[in-house]
Amino acid sequence: xxxxxxxxxxxxxxxxxxxxxxxxxxxYGEGVTAVKxxxxxxxxxxVGKELEETLKDNVAIAVCETCFAARGFERGEEITGAKxxxxxxxxFKFVSESDRLVxxxx
Amino acid sequence: xxxxxxxxxxxxxxxxxxxxxxxxxxxxxxxxxLVEDGVYQALMPASADRLSKATDRILVSREDLEARGYAPxxxxxxxxxxxxxxxxxxxEKTDRTVTV
Numbered sequence: 001x002x003x004x005x006x007x008x009x010x011x012x013x014x015x016x017x018x019x020x021x022x023x024x025x026x027x028y029g030e031g032v033t034a035v036k037x038x039x040x041x042x043x044x045x046x047v048g049k050e051l052e053e054t055l056k057d058n059v060a061i062a063v064c065e066t067c068f069a070a071r072g073f074e075r076g077e078e079i080t081g082a083k084x085x086x087x088x089x090x091x092f093k094f095v096s097e098s099d100r101l102v103x104x105x106x
Numbered sequence: 107x108x109x110x111x112x113x114x115x116x117x118x119x120x121x122x123x124x125x126x127x128x129x130x131x132x133x134x135x136x137x138x139x140l141v142e143d144g145v146y147q148a149l150m151p152a153s154a155d156r157l158s159k160a161t162d163r164i165l166v167s168r169e170d171l172e173a174r175g176y177a178p179x180x181x182x183x184x185x186x187x188x189x190x191x192x193x194x195x196x197x198e199k200t201d202r203t204v205t206v
Contacts, residue, residue, distance in 0.1 A: 005115070008141050011169070012196075015189035021197060100196055103205045106115060 005104045006034035006047040010054060012102060017057050024094035025051075027063040028087060029105075035063050035082040036073060048079050055081040062090035111137045111200040112161075114144035118153035123206040124160040130204060136161040137195050140184065145171045147183075154182030165192055 006027075013023045027034050039048035055061060062085040063078070075084050083090065095101055110131045114123045120143070127136050138161045140147050147153045148166045157164055164184025171178065171186060178186035196203050 004142055008115070008170075011189045012193060015193040016197070019190065019193055019197075021193070100203060102113065102196060102203045104113075104115070105205055 004044075005106065006031065007045050007050070009034075009102075009104045010047060010050045012104075013054055013059060014057075017054075017059065023054075023057075023059045024098060025054075025059060025061045026087075026091045026094055027061075028067050028091070029064075031104075032063040032067045032071060032073070035061065035078045037077055037079050051082065052079050055079070060094070062094070064091075107132050107135045108202060109135045109137070109200040111139055111196050111203045113139045113141065113203055113205045114147055115142045115205070117143040117146040118150050119146075121206070122153070122156065123147065124156045126204070126206045127160045131161075133159075133161055137163040137165070137200055138184070139165045139167075139187075139192050139195060141167045141170050141192075143174075145174060145176070148181050149176060151182050154184075158183045163195075165195060167192065 009025060013025060016023050034047050034051060036048060039046050051061060062083040064087050065084045068084050078084055112123060112127050138157060145166050147157055148164060165187035166181055166184045168186040168188060
């Protein structure tokens with residue numbers, strides 16, 4: 001997931017929330033960068049802040065710990081409310097609890 | 107057959123999604139959702155024609171279309187859609203979503 005992909009994921013999540021659906025979001029690969037705290041883009045949307053806003057709507061957000069560490073991030077660098085978790089626990093749980101799975105990937 | 111939503115994020119310069127669409131779905135059961143650079147699929151005549159032959163339902167993200175300087179009346183295939191419409195297709199009108 002690139003930054004642009006994360007923006008699309010947020011838009012779909014918000015539209016789903018507005019319709020009353022429950023939403024889980026999981027980031028892996030480059031997608032983990034979406035939850036990095038302190039993002040400060042100059043010319044495009046701040047996906048970190050958008051995800052923080054989305055978290056207020058009771059959305060569960062988790063990212064792959066291995067992918068997070070591989071990019072030099074440490075626990076505590078994620079936005080408040082996001083979980084640095086795992087594919088095997090969190091993604092499995094999200095998928096098993098969901099009626100639809102939408103993958104935003106290139 | 108399973109009703110399938112195909113989410114397309116890439117431009118026709120990067121990918122022709124119709125091979126996958128045809129392989130996985132009958133025309134009547136396929137819905138195509140174009141977001142990000144995927145919106146160019148409905149703007150370029152050749153790719154728009156290919157898509158129209160692969161599916162009867164093409165949703166083009168209005169937001170992503172306008173972000174690239176195009177208007178809905180410039181579409182060669184499909185219709186401009188809000189993200190709320192896209193969620194309806196994913197959740198209510200199809201059984202699964204495949205990202206191409």
